Amino acid sequence: xxxxxxxxHHGGDPVKREKPQKHxxxxxxxxxxxxxxxxxxxxxxxIVAAVGLSFTYWDFFSAPExxxxxNYKDLIRDPIFHRSVLNTLxxxxxxxxxxxxxxxxxxxxxxxxxxxxxxxxxxxxLPYVTSTVSVALLWSWLYNYxxxxxNHFLGxxxxxxxxxxxxxxxxxxxxxxxSIWKGLGYNIVLYMAGLQNIPQHLYECAKIDGASQLGIFKxxxxxxxxxxxxxxxxxxxxxxxxxxxQAYIMTGGGPGVATYTIVYYLWEQGFRFSYMxxxxxxxxxxxxxxxxxxxxxxxxxxxxxxYQ
Amino acid sequence: MKKxxxxxxxYNKKRMRLNKRSLNKKRRNLGDYFIYAVVVLGxxxxxxxxxxxxxxxxKSGAEVLAIPPTWIPHPVRxxxxxxxxxxxxxxxxxxxxxxxxxxxxxxxxxxxxxxxYGFARFRFPGRDFIFLLMLGTMMIPMAVTLVPVFILYRMLxxxxxxxxxxxxxxxxxxxxxxxxxxxxxxxxNEIEDAAKIDGANPFVIYWxxxxxxxxxxxxxxxxxxxxxxxxxxxxxxxxxxxxNKTTVTAGLSFFLSMxxxxxxxxxxxxTLSIIPMLLVYFFAQRYFxxxxxxxxxxx
Numbered sequence: 001x002x003x004x005x006x007x008x009h010h011g012g013d014p015v016k017r018e019k020p021q022k023h024x025x026x027x028x029x030x031x032x033x034x035x036x037x038x039x040x041x042x043x044x045x046x047i048v049a050a051v052g053l054s055f056t057y058w059d060f061f062s063a064p065e066x067x068x069x070x071n072y073k074d075l076i077r078d079p080i081f082h083r084s085v086l087n088t089l090x091x092x093x094x095x096x097x098x099x100x101x102x103x104x105x106x107x108x109x110x111x112x113x114x115x116x117x118x119x120x121x122x123x124x125x126l127p128y129v130t131s132t133v134s135v136a137l138l139w140s141w142l143y144n145y146x147x148x149x150x151n152h153f154l155g156x157x158x159x160x161x162x163x164x165x166x167x168x169x170x171x172x173x174x175x176x177x178x179s180i181w182k183g184l185g186y187n188i189v190l191y192m193a194g195l196q197n198i199p200q201h202l203y204e205c206a207k208i209d210g211a212s213q214l215g216i217f218k219x220x221x222x223x224x225x226x227x228x229x230x231x232x233x234x235x236x237x238x239x240x241x242x243x244x245x246q247a248y249i250m251t252g253g254g255p256g257v258a259t260y261t262i263v264y265y266l267w268e269q270g271f272r273f274s275y276m277x278x279x280x281x282x283x284x285x286x287x288x289x290x291x292x293x294x295x296x297x298x299x300x301x302x303x304x305x306x307y308q
Numbered sequence: 309m310k311k312x313x314x315x316x317x318x319y320n321k322k323r324m325r326l327n328k329r330s331l332n333k334k335r336r337n338l339g340d341y342f343i344y345a346v347v348v349l350g351x352x353x354x355x356x357x358x359x360x361x362x363x364x365x366x367k368s369g370a371e372v373l374a375i376p377p378t379w380i381p382h383p384v385r386x387x388x389x390x391x392x393x394x395x396x397x398x399x400x401x402x403x404x405x406x407x408x409x410x411x412x413x414x415x416x417x418x419x420x421x422x423x424x425y426g427f428a429r430f431r432f433p434g435r436d437f438i439f440l441l442m443l444g445t446m447m448i449p450m451a452v453t454l455v456p457v458f459i460l461y462r463m464l465x466x467x468x469x470x471x472x473x474x475x476x477x478x479x480x481x482x483x484x485x486x487x488x489x490x491x492x493x494x495x496x497n498e499i500e501d502a503a504k505i506d507g508a509n510p511f512v513i514y515w516x517x518x519x520x521x522x523x524x525x526x527x528x529x530x531x532x533x534x535x536x537x538x539x540x541x542x543x544x545x546x547x548x549x550x551x552n553k554t555t556v557t558a559g560l561s562f563f564l565s566m567x568x569x570x571x572x573x574x575x576x577x578x579t580l581s582i583i584p585m586l587l588v589y590f591f592a593q594r595y596f597x598x599x600x601x602x603x604x605x606x607x
Contacts (some may be wrong), residue, residue: 027510028430035423036438038479043445046456053456106350109343122593123351126358129589129596131539131557134578137564138361141571147373149360181354186600193601228604234447242449245541249561263451263542270455271546283452290447 047287054281059274071281081282084260085289087172088241091261095176096236100229102180103187108221110188111195121192125185132182136249139178140165143250165251168258175246175259183239187232194228195221230301237293241286262286365389365576372572385572392576395566396559397552405555405584408473409537415477416533417526420484425514427485428492429500446482450542458546472547473540473555477533484529487603491525492518528599531592538585556581 029036054071058064075081110120127135142149143164151161164174198221206216222229247253247264262282270279360379364372365388367381392398426432427439461472495518503513519526544558551562560577589596 024430025432028426028432028435031426031430031510031514032423032432032435032438034419034478035442035480035485038419038476039438039442039445041460042457042476042479043448043453046453046460049456049459050453053459106347109347112340112343118593120347120351121597122589123354125589125596126354126586129535129585130358130582131541131585133539133541133557133560134582137560137574137578138357141364141575142357142360144571147375147377147571149357149377152375152377181357184354189597189600190604193604231604238447238449242451244451248541248545249564263449266451266454267542267546271458276455276459280455283455286449287452290449290452294444294447 047284050280050283050287053277054284056277056280058276060276061274064277067277071278072285074278075281075285080257080260080265083257084262084265087258087260088243088262091172091176091179091243092237092240095179095240096233098176099180099183099187099236100232103184103232104191104225104229106184107188107191107195108217111192121185121189124188127182128185130182132245133249135178135182136245139174140250143174166255168255171251171255171258175243175250179243179246183236190228190232191225194225198224230297234297237297238290241290361575362579365392365572365579367572369570369572388572388576389580392573392580395573396562396577398556398559398577398580400552401554401556401559402584404470404553405538405557408470408555409534411474412477412537413530413533415474416481416484417530419478419480420529421488421519421522421526422514423480424485424488424492425518428489430510442482442485446486454542454546461547467547468549468553470548470553473537473543477537481533483603484533487529487599488522488525490602491522495521524595524598527592528595528602531588531595532599534588535585556584 053064055066055068056064057067057070106124110117110124141147145151145161145163145166148164150164154161162170165171202220202224203216206220211219242263243261244263244267247259247261248267251259253260253264253268263286266279266282266286269275269282363379363381366384366386367378367388368383368385371378371381427435457472458467461467466472466475499517499521500513503517508516538555539557540555541557541561544555545561548554548558551559554562560581563574563577
């Protein structure tokens with residue numbers, strides 16, 4: 001079944017051969033009405049309104065003035081915007097696969113753990129439940145050039161200190177490392193669940209047929225984990241498009257523009273400088289990006305994801 | 309037919325032989341221990357920064373900047389926490405966070421379960437379309453609607469109040485609706501049919517029968533919603549401008565502009581802010597794991 005069809009699967013539809021009665025329809029709509037109302041007020045309405053807003057210049061002190069497509073034209077030529085899109089995409093392309101590979105290996109390892117699984121899982125999960133703000137503050141301190149723990153460890157290994165957050169080349173990778181550290185627990189738990197869902201008899205058959213550990217891993221484990229991996233990819237992409245706290249707390253987008261992300265730039269333009277129109281236009285471009293990614297995932301999933 | 313029979317017999321024989329050789333019993337070899345060591349090392353890496361955070365929070369200003377860095381503070385300055393608590397209005401911040409998150413969770417559980425029940429058990433025009441639309445909105449970052457929604461709140465005069473952080477919860481969250489709908493679908497129809505025969509209307513069925521049956525799912529949703537709400541940063545930063553009204557998570561950032569170099573207070577503040585979530589996690593661990601497991605499998 002195509003993934004979308006799976007999602008809609010209605011095991012619980014009452015077996016009625018007639019069409020739903022008015023009674024059922026009305027009650028159904030009633031139950032869903034708060035959500036539909038919310039959908040209109042908080043999603044459909046704002047997205048439509050953002051179109052109009054993106055055609056204006058509005059700084060909240062004076063009335064909005066209509067300027068047509070100027071915002072979009074400016075955005076296309078805006079080097080900071082370019083950088084933030086690049087940073088965000090780069091973030092996605094590097095962080096997500098790294099996190100997936102790492103968490104897969106750790107999940108497999110944890111499944112074989114001798115004892116203390118609960119404690120180990122707690123340790124891995126800890127960074128996930130803490131707020132990104134606290135983690136960002138903590139890692140700012142860890143990355144401190146003079147007094148940070150990381151440079152101290154490097155010193156012990158005989159290496160020179162690294163300007164983690166002040167070197168333009170290193171700032172974004174430094175943030176990525178922190179983000180991988182923070183999200184690992186979630187992915188590990190996801191993979192552990194996926195692993196436990198693989199029927200044991202498949203492994204037994206393979207062992208009987210004399211397959212190697214690597215072979216088993218490649219031909220059974222990974223394909224059967226592909227739904228989980230796919231899910232992780234989607235969640236990861238959604239998350240990486242929303243990176244904000246790290247830029248706000250750790251670097252303020254710097255050094256220079258090295259760590260600007262789309263959401264951070266949007267916030268800065270819209271709420272620090274009050275360029276509401278410009279920020280709305282950015283929001284729309286972000287929306288289109290997400291739309292494209294979703295379509296890509298849609299096609300991708302039917303080709304690569306194996307369901308049992 | 310006969311050939312298949314032979315193959316199956318062969319397979320079964322092999323299987324029994326291997327079972328006797330305890331295929332299922334865990335044979336510990338050196339490799340397993342090595343993997344275990346790696347796993348433990350990894351877990352340590354996860355926890356180490358937090359230990360460092362607490363350690364820093366208890367140091368004096370001078371010791372924080374000591375080279376080489378020390379792990380156990382000499383002396384242990386518990387008073388740092390008192391200073392930090394007084395420096396930012398932590399009492400207010402905590403009350404604000406608790407109020408906002410608590411109400412938000414309540415609203416989310418209520419509205420999500422209502423909508424989930426509607427999606428799961430009733431047929432109405434546009435049901436599947438709206439449901440797919442809902443899933444679509446899960447992909448859309450909050451930033452896309454940030455500006456127009458802010459303007460809406462401004463027009464309602466809700467800016468710098470807690471309402472923008474609470475009210476949206478009462479309109480259902482896609483994650484919650486999806487999760488609860490899955491649970492509702494697993495409940496056999498017979499229960500509701502019996503209630504209907506007894507003359508109960510759908511709302512009563514929902515309230516008195518269906519809700520109690522999905523308590524674990526509600527707990528899971530509650531835990532996740534609480535975590536999301538408590539850790540939310542962009543929301544409070546955008547909607548609340550006064551320090552006294554903001555949440556713990558956002559309040560920490562006010563620290564930045566004031567206490568740039570006083571890392572011990574900064575770390576103390578961070579420690580304070582994560583304690584509630586740690587408590588929630590320790591007491592509700594299985595709900596976190598269950599929630600992730602379920603969403604991962606069903607999707």
